[in-house]
Amino acid sequence: MAGTMQEIAEITGVSRGTVDRVLNHRGKVREEVAQHVREAARQVGYLTKTERKEERARKYLATQPVVRKIGVVTQLSGASFMLSIRQGYEEAALEVRDYGIEVIIRECPDVDEAQQCTAIDELVELGIDALAIMPVECDGVREKLLYLIQEKQMPVIAFNTDIVGVKHLAFIGMDNQLGGRAAAGLLGTLMRGTGSVLGVIGAFSNSTNLGRVNGFSEELVKSFPGITLTGIIPSMYLQENVTAIIRSSILQNPQLGGILVVSNGQLGIRDALQDEEVKKALSQREDQGRPYIVIYDFTPKNRMLLEEGVVDFVIDQNGYDQGYRSVMTLAGFLQGGRRPREEYIYTDITVRTKYTFRPTSE
Numbered sequence: 334m335a336g337t338m339q340e341i342a343e344i345t346g347v348s349r350g351t352v353d354r355v356l357n358h359r360g361k362v363r364e365e366v367a368q369h370v371r372e373a374a375r376q377v378g379y380l381t382k383t384e385r386k387e388e389r390a391r392k393y394l395a396t397q398p399v400v401r402k403i404g405v406v407t408q409l410s411g412a413s414f415m416l417s418i419r420q421g422y423e424e425a426a427l428e429v430r431d432y433g434i435e436v437i438i439r440e441c442p443d444v445d446e447a448q449q450c451t452a453i454d455e456l457v458e459l460g461i462d463a464l465a466i467m468p469v470e471c472d473g474v475r476e477k478l479l480y481l482i483q484e485k486q487m488p489v490i491a492f493n494t495d496i497v498g499v500k501h502l503a504f505i506g507m508d509n510q511l512g513g514r515a516a517a518g519l520l521g522t523l524m525r526g527t528g529s530v531l532g533v534i535g536a537f538s539n540s541t542n543l544g545r546v547n548g549f550s551e552e553l554v555k556s557f558p559g560i561t562l563t564g565i566i567p568s569m570y571l572q573e574n575v576t577a578i579i580r581s582s583i584l585q586n587p588q589l590g591g592i593l594v595v596s597n598g599q600l601g602i603r604d605a606l607q608d609e610e611v612k613k614a615l616s617q618r619e620d621q622g623r624p625y626i627v628i629y630d631f632t633p634k635n636r637m638l639l640e641e642g643v644v645d646f647v648i649d650q651n652g653y654d655q656g657y658r659s660v661m662t663l664a665g666f667l668q669g670g671r672r673p674r675e676e677y678i679y680t681d682i683t684v685r686t687k688y689t690f691r692p693t694s695e
Contacts, residue, residue: 336374336376336377336378336379337377337379338352338353338356338379340377340379341356341370341373341374341377341379344373344376344377345366345369345370345373347366347369347370351366351370352370352374355367355370355371356370356371356374356379356381357381360691361633361636361637361640400432400433400434401433401434401435401462401463401664401667401668402434402435402436402437402459402460402461402462402463403429403434403435403436403437403461403462403463403464403465403660403663403664403667404436404437404438404439404453404456404457404459404461404463404464404465404466405422405436405437405438405439405464405465405466405659405660406439406441406449406452406453406456406464406465406466406467406468407419407438407439407440407441407466407467408441408443408444408445408448408449408467408469408494409441409442409443409444409570409597410440410441410442411442412570412597413597413630413632413633413634413635414597414629414630414632414652415440415652416632416633416652417630417632417651417652417653417656418492418493418652418653418655418656419440419656420653420656421652421653421654421655421656421657421658421659421660422436422438422465422656422657422659422660423438423656424657425656425657425658425659425660425661425664426438426660428661429660429661429664432664432668434664434667434668436660437456437459437461439452439455439456444469444535444536444538444539444570445469446469446471446472446473446474447473449466449468449469449473449474450473450474450477453466453474453477453478453481454477457481461487462487462488462667463487463488463489463490463663463666463667464478464481464487464488464489464490464663465489465490465491465492465659465660465663466478466489466490466491466492467491467492467493467494468491468494468495468496468499468540469494469496469538469539470494470496470497470538470539470540471538474496475496475497475498475499478496478499478501479498479499482499482500482501488502488663488666488667489501489502490502490503490504490505490659490662490663491503491504491505491506492504492505492506492655492656492658492659493505493506493507493541493650493652493655494506494539494540494541495540495541496540497540501676502662502663502666502672502673502676503662503673503675503676503677503678504676504677504678505654505655505658505659505662505678505680506541506650506655506678506679506680507541507650507651507655507679507680507682508677508679508682509540509541509543509544509545509548510544510545510547510548510551511548511679511682512544512545512548512629512648512650512682513544513545513546513547513548513549513550513551513552513595514548514549514551514552515648515682515684516545516548516549516593516595516627516646516648517548517549517550517551517552517553517556517557518552518556519625519627519645519646519684520560520590520591520593520625520627521552521553521556521557521560523591523625523645524557524560524590524591524625526557526558526559526560527559527560527590528559528560528561528588528589528590528591529560529561529562529563529586529588529589529590529591530553530560530561530562530563530589530590530591530592530593530624531562531563531564531566531578531579531582531589531591531592531593531624532546532549532550532562532564532565532566532592532593532595533565533566533567533568533575533578533579533592533593533594533595533596534546534565534566534567534568534595534596535567535568535569535570535595535596535597535598536567536569536570536596537567539596541595541596542595542596545595545629546565546593546595549593549595550562550565560590560591563582563586563589566578566582568594568596568598568601570596570597570598571598571601572598572599572600572601572604573601573604574598574601575594575598575599575600575601575602575605576601576602576604576605576608577601577605578601579592579601579602579605579606579611580605580608580610580611583605583611583614583615583624584610584611584614587614587615587617587618588618588619589624590624590625591624591625591626591627592624592625592626592627593626593627593628594626594627594628594629595628595629596629599628599634599635599638599644600634600638602626602628602638602643602644603638603641603643606623606643625645626643626644626645626646627644627645627646627647627648628644628646628647628648629647629648629649629650630647630648630649630650630652631647631649631683631685635647636685636690639685639686639687640687642687645686646684646685646686647684647685647686648682648683648684648685649682649683649684649685650680650682651680651681651682651683654680654681655680658678658680662678
Protein backbone atom coordinates (compact mmCIF):
# COMPACT_ATOMS: atom_id res chain seq x y z
CA MET A 334 0.00 0.00 0.00
CA ALA A 335 1.26 3.48 -0.90
CA GLY A 336 2.30 5.74 1.96
CA THR A 337 0.39 8.80 3.15
CA MET A 338 1.27 12.43 3.81
CA GLN A 339 0.77 11.84 7.52
CA GLU A 340 3.36 9.06 7.50
CA ILE A 341 5.81 11.35 5.70
CA ALA A 342 5.16 14.12 8.23
CA GLU A 343 5.87 11.75 11.11
CA ILE A 344 9.09 10.50 9.52
CA THR A 345 10.42 13.99 8.74
CA GLY A 346 9.11 15.82 11.79
CA VAL A 347 7.41 18.58 9.80
CA SER A 348 3.73 19.48 9.49
CA ARG A 349 1.38 17.76 7.07
CA GLY A 350 0.89 21.15 5.41
CA THR A 351 4.61 21.40 4.69
CA VAL A 352 4.56 17.91 3.16
CA ASP A 353 1.65 18.98 0.95
CA ARG A 354 3.46 22.12 -0.21
CA VAL A 355 6.57 20.16 -1.17
CA LEU A 356 4.89 17.25 -2.95
CA ASN A 357 2.24 19.32 -4.76
CA HIS A 358 4.41 22.39 -5.45
CA ARG A 359 2.05 24.72 -3.59
CA GLY A 360 4.60 27.05 -2.03
CA LYS A 361 8.18 27.75 -1.10
CA VAL A 362 9.90 25.52 1.47
CA ARG A 363 13.57 25.51 2.47
CA GLU A 364 15.45 23.23 0.09
CA GLU A 365 16.93 21.03 2.81
CA VAL A 366 13.44 20.45 4.23
CA ALA A 367 12.04 19.76 0.75
CA GLN A 368 14.77 17.21 0.00
CA HIS A 369 14.07 15.42 3.31
CA VAL A 370 10.34 15.25 2.49
CA ARG A 371 10.91 13.97 -1.05
CA GLU A 372 13.27 11.26 0.21
CA ALA A 373 10.72 10.14 2.81
CA ALA A 374 8.02 10.07 0.11
CA ARG A 375 10.15 7.73 -1.99
CA GLN A 376 10.75 5.49 1.01
CA VAL A 377 7.05 5.00 1.75
CA GLY A 378 6.02 4.82 -1.92
CA TYR A 379 3.81 7.93 -1.82
CA LEU A 380 2.19 8.98 -5.12
CA THR A 381 1.00 12.54 -5.77
CA LYS A 382 -2.37 13.22 -7.37
CA THR A 383 -0.70 13.70 -10.75
CA GLU A 384 1.32 10.50 -10.35
CA ARG A 385 -1.81 8.54 -9.43
CA LYS A 386 -3.56 9.89 -12.54
CA GLU A 387 -0.56 8.91 -14.64
CA GLU A 388 -0.59 5.41 -13.18
CA ARG A 389 -4.32 4.98 -13.91
CA ALA A 390 -3.83 6.34 -17.42
CA ARG A 391 -0.95 3.94 -18.09
CA LYS A 392 -3.03 0.98 -16.97
CA TYR A 393 -5.99 2.11 -19.08
CA LEU A 394 -3.87 2.81 -22.15
CA ALA A 395 -2.42 -0.68 -21.96
CA THR A 396 -5.90 -2.08 -22.68
CA GLN A 397 -7.13 0.51 -25.19
CA PRO A 398 -6.08 1.21 -28.77
CA VAL A 399 -4.81 4.68 -29.69
CA VAL A 400 -7.31 6.17 -32.14
CA ARG A 401 -5.94 9.69 -32.69
CA LYS A 402 -2.68 11.55 -32.07
CA ILE A 403 -2.12 15.19 -31.11
CA GLY A 404 1.34 16.72 -31.48
CA VAL A 405 2.64 19.49 -29.23
CA VAL A 406 5.65 21.65 -30.16
CA THR A 407 7.10 24.26 -27.81
CA GLN A 408 10.04 26.63 -27.62
CA LEU A 409 12.28 27.83 -24.76
CA SER A 410 11.62 24.57 -22.93
CA GLY A 411 14.01 25.44 -20.10
CA ALA A 412 12.42 28.80 -19.31
CA SER A 413 10.68 29.13 -15.96
CA PHE A 414 7.41 30.35 -17.53
CA MET A 415 7.16 26.95 -19.23
CA LEU A 416 6.55 25.20 -15.90
CA SER A 417 2.85 26.08 -15.73
CA ILE A 418 2.33 25.67 -19.49
CA ARG A 419 3.91 22.22 -19.38
CA GLN A 420 1.76 21.22 -16.42
CA GLY A 421 -1.31 22.23 -18.42
CA TYR A 422 -0.67 20.18 -21.55
CA GLU A 423 0.68 17.20 -19.59
CA GLU A 424 -2.45 17.01 -17.45
CA ALA A 425 -4.63 17.37 -20.55
CA ALA A 426 -2.63 14.56 -22.16
CA LEU A 427 -3.51 12.26 -19.28
CA GLU A 428 -7.21 13.11 -19.55
CA VAL A 429 -7.54 12.55 -23.28
CA ARG A 430 -5.86 9.14 -23.05
CA ASP A 431 -9.16 7.87 -21.68
CA TYR A 432 -10.67 8.66 -25.08
CA GLY A 433 -8.00 6.93 -27.14
CA ILE A 434 -6.05 10.10 -27.91
CA GLU A 435 -2.28 10.10 -27.53
CA VAL A 436 -0.37 13.37 -27.08
CA ILE A 437 3.19 13.37 -28.44
CA ILE A 438 5.34 16.24 -27.18
CA ARG A 439 8.43 17.81 -28.74
CA GLU A 440 10.00 20.50 -26.55
CA CYS A 441 12.49 22.79 -28.30
CA PRO A 442 15.11 24.46 -26.09
CA ASP A 443 15.51 27.63 -28.17
CA VAL A 444 13.60 30.08 -30.35
CA ASP A 445 14.95 28.31 -33.40
CA GLU A 446 13.47 27.75 -36.86
CA ALA A 447 15.38 24.54 -37.56
CA GLN A 448 14.45 22.98 -34.22
CA GLN A 449 10.75 23.58 -34.75
CA CYS A 450 10.77 22.45 -38.38
CA THR A 451 12.48 19.21 -37.35
CA ALA A 452 9.97 18.69 -34.52
CA ILE A 453 7.01 19.20 -36.87
CA ASP A 454 8.47 16.77 -39.42
CA GLU A 455 8.97 14.13 -36.72
CA LEU A 456 5.39 14.45 -35.52
CA VAL A 457 3.98 14.27 -39.04
CA GLU A 458 6.07 11.12 -39.63
CA LEU A 459 4.51 9.65 -36.46
CA GLY A 460 1.05 10.24 -37.93
CA ILE A 461 -0.40 13.06 -35.85
CA ASP A 462 -3.96 14.18 -36.59
CA ALA A 463 -3.71 17.64 -34.99
CA LEU A 464 -1.01 20.03 -33.81
CA ALA A 465 -0.66 22.51 -30.93
CA ILE A 466 2.40 24.71 -31.32
CA MET A 467 4.18 27.69 -29.77
CA PRO A 468 5.37 28.85 -33.19
CA VAL A 469 8.58 30.69 -33.97
CA GLU A 470 7.78 33.64 -36.23
CA CYS A 471 9.70 32.60 -39.37
CA ASP A 472 9.09 31.51 -42.95
CA GLY A 473 10.10 27.89 -42.44
CA VAL A 474 7.58 27.21 -39.68
CA ARG A 475 4.92 29.25 -41.49
CA GLU A 476 5.30 27.18 -44.66
CA LYS A 477 5.01 23.90 -42.77
CA LEU A 478 1.90 25.03 -40.90
CA LEU A 479 0.27 26.26 -44.11
CA TYR A 480 0.97 22.89 -45.71
CA LEU A 481 -0.59 21.01 -42.79
CA ILE A 482 -3.66 23.25 -42.71
CA GLN A 483 -4.27 23.67 -46.45
CA GLU A 484 -2.99 20.40 -47.94
CA LYS A 485 -3.54 17.88 -45.14
CA GLN A 486 -6.61 19.65 -43.65
CA MET A 487 -5.04 19.28 -40.19
CA PRO A 488 -6.38 21.35 -37.27
CA VAL A 489 -3.63 23.54 -35.81
CA ILE A 490 -3.73 25.63 -32.63
CA ALA A 491 -1.09 28.23 -31.78
CA PHE A 492 -0.65 28.83 -28.07
CA ASN A 493 1.37 31.33 -26.04
CA THR A 494 3.01 32.68 -29.21
CA ASP A 495 1.34 33.38 -32.55
CA ILE A 496 2.46 33.53 -36.17
CA VAL A 497 1.12 35.81 -38.90
CA GLY A 498 -0.31 34.57 -42.18
CA VAL A 499 -1.62 31.26 -40.81
CA LYS A 500 -5.37 30.56 -40.53
CA HIS A 501 -5.25 28.27 -37.51
CA LEU A 502 -8.15 26.70 -35.66
CA ALA A 503 -7.44 29.02 -32.73
CA PHE A 504 -4.84 31.01 -30.84
CA ILE A 505 -4.87 30.47 -27.07
CA GLY A 506 -2.83 32.81 -24.91
CA MET A 507 -2.42 36.28 -23.50
CA ASP A 508 -3.58 39.33 -25.40
CA ASN A 509 -0.01 40.60 -25.42
CA GLN A 510 -0.93 44.09 -26.63
CA LEU A 511 -3.23 44.37 -23.63
CA GLY A 512 -0.53 42.95 -21.36
CA GLY A 513 1.86 45.64 -22.59
CA ARG A 514 -0.73 48.34 -22.01
CA ALA A 515 -1.19 47.06 -18.46
CA ALA A 516 2.53 47.42 -17.81
CA ALA A 517 2.49 50.97 -19.19
CA GLY A 518 -0.44 51.84 -16.94
CA LEU A 519 1.34 50.52 -13.86
CA LEU A 520 4.64 52.27 -14.50
CA GLY A 521 3.04 55.45 -15.81
CA THR A 522 0.87 55.80 -12.73
CA LEU A 523 3.69 55.09 -10.27
CA MET A 524 5.97 57.55 -12.06
CA ARG A 525 3.20 60.18 -12.10
CA GLY A 526 3.50 60.49 -15.85
CA THR A 527 7.06 61.78 -15.99
CA GLY A 528 10.59 60.41 -16.27
CA SER A 529 12.27 57.72 -18.36
CA VAL A 530 11.75 53.97 -18.73
CA LEU A 531 13.73 51.08 -20.18
CA GLY A 532 12.34 48.03 -21.97
CA VAL A 533 14.13 44.66 -22.12
CA ILE A 534 12.90 42.17 -24.72
CA GLY A 535 14.01 38.57 -25.27
CA ALA A 536 14.09 38.77 -29.06
CA PHE A 537 12.21 40.79 -31.67
CA SER A 538 11.44 37.57 -33.54
CA ASN A 539 9.19 36.40 -30.67
CA SER A 540 5.61 37.56 -31.31
CA THR A 541 4.75 37.41 -27.60
CA ASN A 542 7.62 39.70 -26.68
CA LEU A 543 6.92 42.02 -29.59
CA GLY A 544 3.22 42.32 -28.80
CA ARG A 545 3.99 43.31 -25.23
CA VAL A 546 6.51 46.02 -26.11
CA ASN A 547 4.24 47.37 -28.85
CA GLY A 548 1.32 47.66 -26.45
CA PHE A 549 3.61 49.19 -23.83
CA SER A 550 5.09 51.86 -26.11
CA GLU A 551 1.73 52.73 -27.70
CA GLU A 552 0.07 53.21 -24.31
CA LEU A 553 2.94 55.37 -23.07
CA VAL A 554 2.54 57.67 -26.08
CA LYS A 555 -1.23 57.78 -25.64
CA SER A 556 -1.60 58.13 -21.88
CA PHE A 557 1.78 59.21 -20.54
CA PRO A 558 3.43 61.54 -23.07
CA GLY A 559 5.69 62.92 -20.35
CA ILE A 560 7.51 59.59 -20.05
CA THR A 561 10.46 58.89 -22.36
CA LEU A 562 11.13 55.33 -23.53
CA THR A 563 14.94 55.20 -23.64
CA GLY A 564 15.02 52.01 -25.67
CA ILE A 565 13.93 48.40 -26.13
CA ILE A 566 17.03 46.20 -25.81
CA PRO A 567 17.14 42.45 -26.65
CA SER A 568 18.59 40.09 -24.03
CA MET A 569 18.30 36.84 -26.02
CA TYR A 570 16.57 35.43 -22.90
CA LEU A 571 19.88 35.24 -20.99
CA GLN A 572 20.09 36.22 -17.34
CA GLU A 573 23.60 37.64 -17.71
CA ASN A 574 22.46 39.85 -20.59
CA VAL A 575 19.56 41.21 -18.52
CA THR A 576 22.08 42.03 -15.79
CA ALA A 577 24.40 43.81 -18.21
CA ILE A 578 21.58 45.82 -19.83
CA ILE A 579 20.11 47.04 -16.55
CA ARG A 580 23.51 47.72 -14.99
CA SER A 581 24.64 49.81 -17.97
CA SER A 582 21.33 51.70 -18.16
CA ILE A 583 21.33 52.67 -14.47
CA LEU A 584 24.98 53.71 -14.53
CA GLN A 585 24.24 55.93 -17.52
CA ASN A 586 21.02 57.27 -16.01
CA PRO A 587 20.70 56.80 -12.21
CA GLN A 588 17.36 58.66 -12.33
CA LEU A 589 15.80 55.98 -14.56
CA GLY A 590 12.19 55.77 -13.41
CA GLY A 591 11.02 52.37 -14.61
CA ILE A 592 12.11 49.06 -16.13
CA LEU A 593 9.98 46.57 -18.05
CA VAL A 594 11.34 43.06 -18.69
CA VAL A 595 9.00 41.15 -21.00
CA SER A 596 10.80 37.79 -21.24
CA ASN A 597 12.95 35.23 -19.44
CA GLY A 598 16.16 36.02 -17.53
CA GLN A 599 14.48 38.07 -14.81
CA LEU A 600 16.92 36.93 -12.11
CA GLY A 601 19.40 39.20 -13.86
CA ILE A 602 17.50 42.14 -12.40
CA ARG A 603 18.52 41.14 -8.88
CA ASP A 604 22.13 40.62 -9.96
CA ALA A 605 22.22 44.11 -11.48
CA LEU A 606 20.74 45.80 -8.40
CA GLN A 607 23.27 44.03 -6.15
CA ASP A 608 26.20 45.40 -8.18
CA GLU A 609 28.23 47.81 -6.01
CA GLU A 610 28.55 50.44 -8.75
CA VAL A 611 24.81 50.31 -9.34
CA LYS A 612 24.12 50.68 -5.63
CA LYS A 613 26.38 53.74 -5.55
CA ALA A 614 24.65 55.26 -8.57
CA LEU A 615 21.19 54.66 -7.08
CA SER A 616 22.24 56.30 -3.82
CA GLN A 617 22.50 59.55 -5.79
CA ARG A 618 18.80 59.48 -6.64
CA GLU A 619 16.57 62.06 -5.07
CA ASP A 620 14.34 59.33 -3.62
CA GLN A 621 17.29 57.10 -2.60
CA GLY A 622 15.40 54.19 -4.17
CA ARG A 623 15.47 52.21 -7.40
CA PRO A 624 13.41 52.24 -10.62
CA TYR A 625 9.95 50.68 -10.48
CA ILE A 626 10.13 47.27 -12.15
CA VAL A 627 7.47 45.19 -13.94
CA ILE A 628 8.03 41.64 -15.24
CA TYR A 629 5.86 38.81 -16.61
CA ASP A 630 4.85 35.30 -15.47
CA PHE A 631 4.20 34.28 -11.88
CA THR A 632 6.80 31.52 -11.71
CA PRO A 633 8.52 30.33 -8.52
CA LYS A 634 11.58 32.43 -9.37
CA ASN A 635 9.52 35.53 -10.06
CA ARG A 636 7.50 35.02 -6.90
CA MET A 637 10.82 35.04 -5.04
CA LEU A 638 11.73 38.35 -6.69
CA LEU A 639 8.44 39.80 -5.47
CA GLU A 640 8.98 38.49 -1.94
CA GLU A 641 12.48 39.94 -1.83
CA GLY A 642 11.28 43.33 -3.08
CA VAL A 643 13.43 43.17 -6.21
CA VAL A 644 10.46 43.84 -8.51
CA ASP A 645 7.14 45.58 -7.91
CA PHE A 646 4.67 43.79 -10.20
CA VAL A 647 4.39 40.49 -12.05
CA ILE A 648 1.84 40.33 -14.87
CA ASP A 649 0.70 36.70 -15.14
CA GLN A 650 -0.79 35.16 -18.29
CA ASN A 651 -2.23 31.89 -16.89
CA GLY A 652 0.17 29.53 -18.63
CA TYR A 653 -1.50 26.40 -17.26
CA ASP A 654 -4.75 27.31 -19.04
CA GLN A 655 -2.90 27.86 -22.32
CA GLY A 656 -1.32 24.40 -22.30
CA TYR A 657 -4.41 22.60 -21.02
CA ARG A 658 -6.99 24.25 -23.28
CA SER A 659 -4.88 23.82 -26.41
CA VAL A 660 -4.86 20.03 -26.10
CA MET A 661 -8.46 19.79 -24.90
CA THR A 662 -9.72 22.02 -27.73
CA LEU A 663 -7.99 19.85 -30.32
CA ALA A 664 -9.35 16.70 -28.65
CA GLY A 665 -12.88 18.10 -28.85
CA PHE A 666 -12.41 18.89 -32.53
CA LEU A 667 -11.05 15.42 -33.32
CA GLN A 668 -13.84 13.68 -31.43
CA GLY A 669 -16.87 15.63 -32.52
CA GLY A 670 -15.79 18.40 -34.87
CA ARG A 671 -16.34 20.99 -32.12
CA ARG A 672 -14.83 24.30 -33.17
CA PRO A 673 -14.03 27.06 -30.68
CA ARG A 674 -16.49 29.95 -30.85
CA GLU A 675 -13.70 32.43 -31.56
CA GLU A 676 -10.35 32.12 -33.28
CA TYR A 677 -8.57 34.17 -30.59
CA ILE A 678 -9.08 32.83 -27.08
CA TYR A 679 -7.39 35.13 -24.58
CA THR A 680 -6.48 33.90 -21.13
CA ASP A 681 -6.91 36.06 -18.04
CA ILE A 682 -4.31 38.70 -17.17
CA THR A 683 -3.52 38.90 -13.46
CA VAL A 684 -1.36 41.54 -11.78
CA ARG A 685 0.61 40.18 -8.83
CA THR A 686 2.38 42.03 -6.04
CA LYS A 687 4.03 40.71 -2.88
CA TYR A 688 0.76 41.52 -1.11
CA THR A 689 -1.49 39.33 -3.27
CA PHE A 690 -0.27 35.96 -2.01
CA ARG A 691 0.54 34.45 1.34
CA PRO A 692 4.22 34.71 2.27
CA THR A 693 6.00 31.40 2.78
CA SER A 694 6.55 30.42 6.41
CA GLU A 695 9.13 27.67 5.94
